[in-house]
Amino acid sequence: MNKTKITMGVLLLPALLAGCKGGVTSGDDKIIEKPDIQINNGMITPEVLVAFGRINEILPSADGKTIAFTLAYESIEENKANAEIYRMNADGSEVKRLTTSAGSEGNLRWLDNGESIAYIGLDPETKTPQIFSISIDGENIKKLSSVENGVDCFEFSPDGKMVIYGSNIKPYNENEALFEGLPKTTGRVVNDLMYKHWDEWVSEIPHPFLATFDGLSVGEGTDIMKDEPFECPMKPFSGAESFAWAPDSKSLVYVSRKATGKDYAFSTNSDLYLYDIAHKTTTNLTEGNPGYDTDPKFSPDGNTLAWLSMKTAGYESDKKRLMVMDMKTKTKRDLTENIDRWPEGIAWAPSGKKIFYNGYDGGTEPIFKIDVATCQLDTVAKGQWDYESVCPVSEDKVIALRHSMSRPNEICMADGKQTSDISKVNDELISKLKMGKVEKHLVPTSDGKEMTAWVILPPDFDPNKKYPALLYCQGGPQQAVSQFWSYRWNFMIMAAHGYVVIAPNRRGTPGFGEEWNAQISGDYGGQNMKDYLAATDYIASQPYVDKDHIGAVGASYGGFSVYWLAGHNDGRFAALIAHAGMFNLESQYLETEEMFFVNHDFGGPFWDANNATAQQTYANSPHRFVNNWTAPILVTVGEKDYRILASQGMQAFNAAKMHGLECEMLVFPDENHWVIKPQNAILWQRTFFNFLDKYLKPGTTPSYSKLTKGEADSTGKEEKK
Numbered sequence: 045m046n047k048t049k050i051t052m053g054v055l056l057l058p059a060l061l062a063g064c065k066g067g068v069t070s071g072d073d074k075i076i077e078k079p080d081i082q083i084n085n086g087m088i089t090p091e092v093l094v095a096f097g098r099i100n101e102i103l104p105s106a107d108g109k110t111i112a113f114t115l116a117y118e119s120i121e122e123n124k125a126n127a128e129i130y131r132m133n134a135d136g137s138e139v140k141r142l143t144t145s146a147g148s149e150g151n152l153r154w155l156d157n158g159e160s161i162a163y164i165g166l167d168p169e170t171k172t173p174q175i176f177s178i179s180i181d182g183e184n185i186k187k188l189s190s191v192e193n194g195v196d197c198f199e200f201s202p203d204g205k206m207v208i209y210g211s212n213i214k215p216y217n218e219n220e221a222l223f224e225g226l227p228k229t230t231g232r233v234v235n236d237l238m239y240k241h242w243d244e245w246v247s248e249i250p251h252p253f254l255a256t257f258d259g260l261s262v263g264e265g266t267d268i269m270k271d272e273p274f275e276c277p278m279k280p281f282s283g284a285e286s287f288a289w290a291p292d293s294k295s296l297v298y299v300s301r302k303a304t305g306k307d308y309a310f311s312t313n314s315d316l317y318l319y320d321i322a323h324k325t326t327t328n329l330t331e332g333n334p335g336y337d338t339d340p341k342f343s344p345d346g347n348t349l350a351w352l353s354m355k356t357a358g359y360e361s362d363k364k365r366l367m368v369m370d371m372k373t374k375t376k377r378d379l380t381e382n383i384d385r386w387p388e389g390i391a392w393a394p395s396g397k398k399i400f401y402n403g404y405d406g407g408t409e410p411i412f413k414i415d416v417a418t419c420q421l422d423t424v425a426k427g428q429w430d431y432e433s434v435c436p437v438s439e440d441k442v443i444a445l446r447h448s449m450s451r452p453n454e455i456c457m458a459d460g461k462q463t464s465d466i467s468k469v470n471d472e473l474i475s476k477l478k479m480g481k482v483e484k485h486l487v488p489t490s491d492g493k494e495m496t497a498w499v500i501l502p503p504d505f506d507p508n509k510k511y512p513a514l515l516y517c518q519g520g521p522q523q524a525v526s527q528f529w530s531y532r533w534n535f536m537i538m539a540a541h542g543y544v545v546i547a548p549n550r551r552g553t554p555g556f557g558e559e560w561n562a563q564i565s566g567d568y569g570g571q572n573m574k575d576y577l578a579a580t581d582y583i584a585s586q587p588y589v590d591k592d593h594i595g596a597v598g599a600s601y602g603g604f605s606v607y608w609l610a611g612h613n614d615g616r617f618a619a620l621i622a623h624a625g626m627f628n629l630e631s632q633y634l635e636t637e638e639m640f641f642v643n644h645d646f647g648g649p650f651w652d653a654n655n656a657t658a659q660q661t662y663a664n665s666p667h668r669f670v671n672n673w674t675a676p677i678l679v680t681v682g683e684k685d686y687r688i689l690a691s692q693g694m695q696a697f698n699a700a701k702m703h704g705l706e707c708e709m710l711v712f713p714d715e716n717h718w719v720i721k722p723q724n725a726i727l728w729q730r731t732f733f734n735f736l737d738k739y740l741k742p743g744t745t746p747s748y749s750k751l752t753k754g755e756a757d758s759t760g761k762e763e764k765k
Contacts, residue, residue: 076126086478090729108437236305242280243716288340361522404555425458478503480539517598517605550575569664611669619739682715
């Protein structure tokens with residue numbers, strides 16, 4: 045299920061490091077360092093994926109001469125990741141590690157005119173996340189906050205005298221008397237929806253606290269939403285981007301969806317609220333817009349506020365509009381009204397005359413800049429890349445992160461003419477690996493259109509050989525199949541195992557216009573499935589593909605796609621893998637937590653007999669077509685997944701087993717919608733390829749049926765660290 049750009053960001057780095065807490069971990073754990081990994085014949089293995097360094101956060105200094113960033117590594121032995129703070133010159137020289145701790149650091153902010161960096165780290169005494177600072181030479185660590193429930197995220201005021209931070213509170217519990225004298229009870233009393241969210245039972249909610257800062261410590265915080273039972277930042281993924289200080293430090297804007305229970309579950313109506321510091325008053329700036337309003341950013345002079353907005357109620361994948369508001373007159377304009385693409389992240393140029401943003405376009409994610417007065421759009425960086433975390437350092441130059449299907453994030457500089465990498469964290473590791481070639485293909489669809497698809501070829505590709513192939517089915521359903529780098533759905537490791545991969549931008553993927561993106565809603569089992577079959581037939585027609593040994597794989601909506609294709613493929617697929625997929629749409633409608641998604645995309649509840657869209661959706665539920673299933677299937681689920689419950693996959697496995705099919709299931713009791721923990725991720729990859737090899741490579745030994753000596757040595761080295 046789609047969580048817009050933030051989800052893809054998390055897919056690029058395990059959620060141990062995601063969210064506004066900066067991924068803090070126990071201070072008693074072993075410090076994780078760069079792993080020593082052995083490469084055998086250039087092969088990408090699950091252990092190699094774990095060994096990549098992961099840059100997740102960048103922060104240029106005000107003068108653009110220095111860059112602070114976080115770099116994380118995973119440990120197989122410790123079964124977790126750890127992010128540390130680094131800094132370097134803007135040309136990539138003088139890289140220096142600033143922190144060495146067992147707990148991850150994040151939420152970087154410059155302090156003291158660039159002489160120190162504030163961040164969230166773990167207090168070793170209270171085991172709570174707090175605000176710390178460290179000088180740029182890596183010395184003089186200070187704890188700045190002592191908030192009882194910890195600090196989730198923060199932003200200092202421009203004058204440096206105040207800080208707004210997020211911290212959890214316990215909402216009022218009208219059933220508290222029932223629990224008196226029962227300290228060991230595990231029961232929960234539920235009387236409304238949204239009692240659980242993503243991967244947690246909701247027992248706390250984040251609130252924004254305003255506090256003074258004297259340069260040495262954060263004062264006692266004041267809850268600026270006191271007695272309001274609403275979230276800020278919003279769960280499950282929002283952080284410091286939910287706050288925007290006015291340049292004069294006299295006011296700030298925060299984001300909140302002021303609804304609870306059933307209303308919250310069916311709503312995407314978040315708004316921007318202006319809080320006046322002196323008068324302690326709050327004004328709703330976006331009242332009347334029923335969709336998401338997020339990511340507020342003040343212009344450098346404070347006269348204009350920019351933000352991202354969706355206009356349709358309950359539609360989480362609506363077109364994102366780049367809005368601006370004159371703060372004196374409160375008049376609003378949509379800068380992207382005539383642009384059939386939309387931003388994913390925004391940042392003001394120093395002059396305040398232009399706004400930079402990254403956004404999907406034709407299967408990639410370039411950087412653009414738009415003139416606030418004229419709406420003229422220019423491209424700053426493009427190519428076969430995805431860009432994110434765009435940070436302007438001049439009117440024409442930005443520092444950003446970029447990645448592709450061939451490598452993870454590195455820090456780069458772009459000025460509209462050329463783009464060059466600044467960091468080289470993974471160059472040495474990548475130089476030892478054999479990578480597959482990524483090609484862009486235009487696939488004809490059943491309705492006479494052209495669909496952009498990425499084809500990834502195995503290393504040492506020989507066009508005269510026959511290779512098994514995989515159809516990759518994207519989740520979301522409205523997430524782009526762009527140049528993303530994933531540590532689970534990684535195309536390079538699939539290619540390294542001898543598979544040709546086709547990854548189509550079927551109907552519902554952004555980057556091809558609003559009509560293409562929106563078409564999928566209410567049409568599950570419709571045109572987007574025809575797009576998948578067209579992509580399958582296209583790759584099967586290539587002379588280097590063994591058309592009798594093609595598999596289909598995917599997660600979330602991609603898992604739904606696999607289940608649906610299992611009953612509608614006319615023998616195209618010889619093996620199928622679905623992770624966290626929707627199988628029974630009627631039960632999915634009632635099992636998920638964010639009801640706005642299923643209500644919009646399914647068309648409504650299954651009991652509404654007069655709703656033609658909803659009835660079409662449920663008529664296309666994969667569970668209705670199990671009788672047509674013929675191919676072996678692997679199902680994988682996480683039992684902490686409250687977005688798509690593990691029971692959906694268990695139903696599919698049970699149905700396949702009772703139907704007499706060869707099938708397997710991999711269950712993770714401690715994972716959510718993703719597979720995050722390093723050892724679980726390795727087990728998932730091994731199971732993934734063993735299953736595919738068994739059915740798509742007849743007569744060969746599955747990749748991980750018996751570890752080779754080299755792989756054992758590699759794992760052993762990691763475990764000894």
